[in-house]
Amino acid sequence: MAGSKDVTFDPWDPAFLADPYPAYAELRARGRVIRYEATDQWLLPHHADVSALLRDRRLGRTYQHRYGHEEFGRTAPPPEHEPFHTLNDHGMLDLEPPDHTRIRRLVSKAFTPRTVERLKPYVHDLADELVGKLVEAGGGDLLTDVAEPLPVAVIAEMLGIPEADRDRLRPWSADICGMYELNPSEESAAKAVRASVEFSEYLRELIAARRKEPGEDLISGLIAAHDEDDDRLTEQEMISTAVLLLNAGHEATVNATVNGWWALLRNPDQLAALRADHSLVPSAIEELMRYDTPLQLFERWVLDDIEIDGTTIPKGSEIAMLFGSANHDPAVFTDPGRLDLTREDNPHISFSAGIHYCIGAPLARIELSASMTALLRRAPTLTLAAEPKRKPNFVIRGLEGLRVEMG
Numbered sequence: 001m002a003g004s005k006d007v008t009f010d011p012w013d014p015a016f017l018a019d020p021y022p023a024y025a026e027l028r029a030r031g032r033v034i035r036y037e038a039t040d041q042w043l044l045p046h047h048a049d050v051s052a053l054l055r056d057r058r059l060g061r062t063y064q065h066r067y068g069h070e071e072f073g074r075t076a077p078p079p080e081h082e083p084f085h086t087l088n089d090h091g092m093l094d095l096e097p098p099d100h101t102r103i104r105r106l107v108s109k110a111f112t113p114r115t116v117e118r119l120k121p122y123v124h125d126l127a128d129e130l131v132g133k134l135v136e137a138g139g140g141d142l143l144t145d146v147a148e149p150l151p152v153a154v155i156a157e158m159l160g161i162p163e164a165d166r167d168r169l170r171p172w173s174a175d176i177c178g179m180y181e182l183n184p185s186e187e188s189a190a191k192a193v194r195a196s197v198e199f200s201e202y203l204r205e206l207i208a209a210r211r212k213e214p215g216e217d218l219i220s221g222l223i224a225a226h227d228e229d230d231d232r233l234t235e236q237e238m239i240s241t242a243v244l245l246l247n248a249g250h251e252a253t254v255n256a257t258v259n260g261w262w263a264l265l266r267n268p269d270q271l272a273a274l275r276a277d278h279s280l281v282p283s284a285i286e287e288l289m290r291y292d293t294p295l296q297l298f299e300r301w302v303l304d305d306i307e308i309d310g311t312t313i314p315k316g317s318e319i320a321m322l323f324g325s326a327n328h329d330p331a332v333f334t335d336p337g338r339l340d341l342t343r344e345d346n347p348h349i350s351f352s353a354g355i356h357y358c359i360g361a362p363l364a365r366i367e368l369s370a371s372m373t374a375l376l377r378r379a380p381t382l383t384l385a386a387e388p389k390r391k392p393n394f395v396i397r398g399l400e401g402l403r404v405e406m407g
């Protein structure tokens with residue numbers, strides 16, 4: 001029933017986190033734009049609006065390229081959070097043009113379809129090896145045995161992070177990502193600040209080493225990179241870019257893998273169809289990313305007044321675009337609550353749209369396809385060993401683990 005406990009939008013309620021999609025349906029029925037006092041934001045639950053707003057230049061991931069904090073009606077973050085913001089604010093994800101354009105152009109050179117395509121055999125071999133070990137052990141945790149190590153190794157390899165240091169990446173990334181949740185606690189902020197300091201220091205040293213002795217890796221590439229206008233990355237931009245690539249380069253892929261397999265295991269008819277026909281892998285990956293969206297919400301600042309459905313959202317406001325809701329909007333997706341691996345018309349927005357469209361989408365698709373193919377081929381009897389627990393996060397939607405066994 002609309003408005004009952006189990007369908008209320010409440011990002012801190014475990015019942016909502018267990019299945020946010022009924023609450024989204026209720027939000028969509030309420031309107032196109034909904035004021036949400038708990039986070040001082042305007043919620044946007046419809047696909048058409050989210051899709052249009054992602055491309056709307058009256059909105060920005062930052063406002064600092066146009067306004068000072070006071071001028072924008074906001075307060076500067078507390079000085080003790082400074083290391084996090086210095087790191088975050090110099091990465092392309094939190095920049096707008098012209099800085100965003102300059103940095104994205106330089107980084108894009110490393111993410112051309114051809115470069116990424118060249119990684120395919122390495123990614124598939126690694127997926128095979130990881131899945132092979134899982135099968136030999138008779139099962140294990142799909143999260144820690146396959147979903148995590150695969151994208152972490154790939155992005156670490158691309159950036160040339162020495163193997164001995166790779167275990168440090170996950171905890172740093174997890175602590176920094178705590179700041180992307182709604183209303184982060186002081187404890188989360190303190191963790192993010194500490195991780196920002198340590199991660200930045202680590203990369204500063206690595207960059208210095210690559211300056212002296214360049215390799216084939218992306219960090220060496222970023223040091224050397226300059227386009228026709230001789231644009232270069234500053235030292236801080238280089239550190240922020242490396243951290244962004246390392247974090248964004250695995251967090252969502254890890255969650256897409258486990259959310260996806262958990263959805264398959266809950267929908268045995270779909271899993272059986274996939275096992276019977278591996279040519280469904282590409283459409284299965286798109287459908288799983290839609291069905292249980294790994295990144296549920298993205299925010300934008302309102303740089304100039306906008307009007308949606310008769311409501312003026314004034315400059316200085318913050319909007320929250322509900323990707324999970326947009327991906328379940330029946331105006332775009334037939335029977336959105338049904339997992340349909342053969343779905344053909346699937347304009348999900350899990351990789352965003354507009355200028356911040358995920359630069360790593362082709363790589364993510366290769367990784368998801370590699371682990372799925374390896375699991376289908378080498379673990380055809382894989383079943384669930386224990387009911388998984390959801391992580392208590394909303395924005396970055398994932399599981400604590402996914403115990404599986406060979407049936």
Ligand code: HEM
Nearest residue numbers: 092093248249252253256298350351352356358359360364
């Ligand atoms: C399933 C996996 C992934 C998902 C769902 C995902 C999703 C997203 C989304 C939604 C955005 C844009 C956010 C916004 O509009 O505010 C984004 C941006 C970005 N992603 Fe991904 N991503 C994934 C994998 C990757 C990988 C493997 C990389 C590797 C390099 C990566 C690197 C980036 C970067 C650098 C940006 C910033 C782009 C910009 O601001 O121009 N992502 N991603």
